[in-house]
Amino acid sequence: MSDNGHGIGAPVKRVEDFRFLTGRGTYTDDINRPNQTCAFFLRSPHARAQIKSIDAAKAKSAPGVVAVFTGGDMQCGGIPCGWQVTDKNGEPMKEPPHPPLAKDKVSHVGDQVAVVIAESLSAAKDAAELIAVDYEVQTPVVDMEKAIAGGDVVHEEAPGNLCYDWELCTAEGGAKEVDDAIANSAHSVSLRIVNNRLAPNAMEPRAAIGDYDLASGEYTLYTTSQNPHVIRLLMGAFVLGIPEHKLRVVAPDVGGGFGSKIFHYAEEAVVTWASAQIKRPVKWTAERSESFVSDAHGRDHITDVTLALDAEHKFTALKVQTLANMGAYLSTFASCVPTYLYATLLAGVYTTPKICAGVKAVFTNTVPVDAYRGAGRPEATFLLERIVEQAARKLGVDRVELRRKNFIAPDAFPYQTPVALQYDSGDYHSSLEKALAMSDWEGFAARKKESAANGKLRGIGISTYIEACGIAPSAVVGSLGARAGLFEAATVRVHPTGSVTVFTGSHSHGQGHETTFAQIVAEKLGLPMENISIVHGDTAKVPFGMGTYGSRSLAVGGEAISRALNKIAEKARKIAAHLMEADAADVVFANGEFAVKGTDKKKAFAEVSLAAYVPHNFPHKSAHDDGEGLEPGLEEQAFYDPLNFTYPAGCHICEVEVEPETGAVTVAALTTVDDVGRVINPMIVEGQVHGGLAQGVGQALLERAFYDDNGQLLSGSMMDYTLPRAKDMPPLSGLQTATTETLCAHNSLGVKGVGETGTIGSPPAVINAVLDALAERGVTDIQMPATPFRVWSALQEAGK
Amino acid sequence: MKTFEYHKPSSLDDAAKLLAQADAVALAGGMTLLPVMKQRLNSPSVVVDLAALEDLRGIRENESKGVVLGAMTTHAEVAGDALVREKLPALAELAAGIGDAQVRNRGTVGGSLANNDPAADYPAALLALNGSVHTNKREIAADDFFAGLFATALEEGEIIRHLHFPIPEKAGYKKFPQPASLYALVGVFAAKTNGGVRVAVTGAGSEGVFRVPELEEALGKDFSPESVPEKLSDGVEEKLLNDIHGSPQYRAALITALLRSP
């Protein structure tokens, strides 16, 4: 509809970047409230201990201290979990209490024991050193396999440290039918896969300010959140008992989330509650070392997988048994990540008819584990693409051909998988073929030879993935145990002079919504970007929305905006018809102008919006509001609940060089072809893919949150936790991203989502490439991260 | 960080007096000291900033034609200095490979040596080049300077003024970075000096930087990558660190791999 160069498909520069790149953003820590105090959390140095006593008397009387609170002071609900998973015996999952400040025991290093509130941060820290906590240290539960083998428990409420033992089986005959199918198949391959534990490390650490207004009785929480309404609901209704109209949650500029800022955290509840106790604002900002031991971690699975194939190499059955680490407490999304966001993806892009997945969720004395960019889908994709690769190697068949042979055909959509999901659209062959061509797959042998001449081992690896995003149809997730709906909301307010403010329930923490969403408005209303503002992140401003995660913002939030815009266009058309004394059916709206068909009568969008607010001659509605007449104003709202998930899919290819003497791996090239549905802004799509790939390379080669037997996080700082750096990515000449397009069949924009493709598709491509490089030396398996030490060790082991 | 008294003396004597107080510490580039103060792992009551001491600055040649670095010379200055690049290119390269630009612009050679981090780069250079440390009290030979993890022969309050580096016939430094910190997982400095070949290894030793006699012997016969043995003796492995980034066996393999690489 739009021809102003700002509409759908235009590579518009991100409007938010000026503010971000010149240090003009307003992050939570930039906010200071009058008479504000500083909070410091005393955290447990032990993974598991009973608290015999806490003596805070000295701290309370230390200079500058306003208050010290411990678990006993804070009478409130526990931090809730948002998903109720029912285990295979029909039992609800175990939900041990999670008090915001520890009561009687601590369950991981970093658990909050007390909060010190003082006039300055250093006064708070000084005082915290004066708190005497008498711990009775106990043997911690760290290793998942030992945890479920009997012995010590993290929580008495969860015998055997089991949160749930859950199963998703295709076959009517359940697990046995899948076992039989595997036994009766011509071939089978098995692997044990460890999906490494990751520490998210958003650039901005978490922060929160609680601000209780004695005059109004209202609370405001400023917080680093991906979903302020969800925090308001969880904290208000479950933890502190504050009704919505008295609780405002503001999530201003947020410097990266990657999932870790979805969840409701204890510190948010503590500062909000404490501000009412001391009747002053209370501010807390995490330090990086605190982030490592208090932000929810990601992934951490141990999986045994078996894939069976028939004599023609068609997949016949897949069996997956997973131990998923929950950490010490159930974080907001924790229970659904290794179930509904994981097992439901185990068909991948393949026609495997029988699938059975068993998932045991395990409590350990470690930081809670929850959704991290990709959430469940990277775990599913990694094991599938590793086992398919392993099958090709074991059977001595071409790995690309094996994939092609088992792909769901382009004409098979809608395709009902055996694991609950129904894919609406896709074309896995076209993304595969495009990626093969772009990566010069055929020319690899020559490049390998060249590397060999330089003493390097070169490998190429591939992954063909699918993911489910745009979460999610409320009815579906409700039946699966979600304790909330997953719709999205938008209000479009057209101002009298024709500029537009959109209030969205989505939240941008780096994704560029202020640009992408504005492009949808530009497209639909024919307005230039300058006339459009996107507002998000404040429950006092935006309608009740569910926030941003699971690549849902465009497919759900964008669609809500689109629907509100349709309502605006419809109403504006009526007003225009009235102004031009025409029948509304004869008025067409294009490029920001209303015209009466077959005449030269025209009204600009701004003339119509002005009339909406200066309705001097609007026909009045009747006393009984019978639908006649024109209502003043031009503001519309839409709540959109999607009909299905969306299914981005694609092909990632990676090429690596390994230095055999040191084990060092260099990523020489990365090629991605993603089908993310309709692309609104190709530049932003490319940026999202680049960022995701860096995190994918990080998981595959670098990152590992590593606990020792005492439950101490050995990689608890940047000195030992390796985040990807620019040098870890391939040179720009070797970094190629492209898209193919099949439209989402159930939203009007045709969009699928791009936020997570990079972290989902790339890790198996990288590891398959490493293994391809090492194959000539006899190495057949390696776990993530494939650090130089691991690669070197694998070579030594194989060389024996 | 806790509160402390801050001084910036302009004479070495004043600095020494200030540092003689209990709980006083010298501040150079602050790249190591400030983070540990922020983390409250070290909370000195007096901080003596060495930045105004002219005597600790500058790069020059000494009587025996060696290179002298003032203790307050930054890594970036060492990396970019014409004299160092001409006479000790291996040292310039080493300095250019430390940390990142910010660290190189603040961190100093004196601070690095006084700190003696087991993964720092300079200790390997000083030891392999048979350099010496000149303080406000005395001269300490490299072989006597390093005393285990984060420990040196420096006495309480003793100030490093200069570092003397004799010029070798040939020298080279190779570093395999620890993936997260980019400090040396293993760093090897090999130098052919008029007193024979000296090989010093940093990053790998459980007691900090150390010399490797069996490599010195092998390279003493022929100072070339080809003469480096493929494997070190078990005696060397026993001295090496074991952590999440590498086993002693891996670190031993890196020592030889670095020396053997062209």
Ligand SMILES: Cc1cc2nc3c(=O)[nH]c(=O)nc-3n(C[C@H](O)[C@H](O)[C@H](O)COP(=O)(O)OP(=O)(O)OC[C@H]3O[C@@H](n4cnc5c(N)ncnc54)[C@H](O)[C@@H]3O)c2cc1C
């Ligand atoms: C991100 C980062 C990366 C780094 N990477 C590397 C690396 O790759 N390789 C490497 O070698 N190092 C690395 N470093 C350390 C860096 O080189 C530091 O600069 C160095 O260790 C200390 O030097 P400084 O001048 O900052 O000393 P300071 O931090 O100021 O002082 C360190 C210690 O030395 C003492 N001291 C300082 N000067 C003197 C003196 N003249 N006489 C007596 N005592 C003195 C101080 O009292 C203090 O105890 C890194 C540091 C950081 C922060």
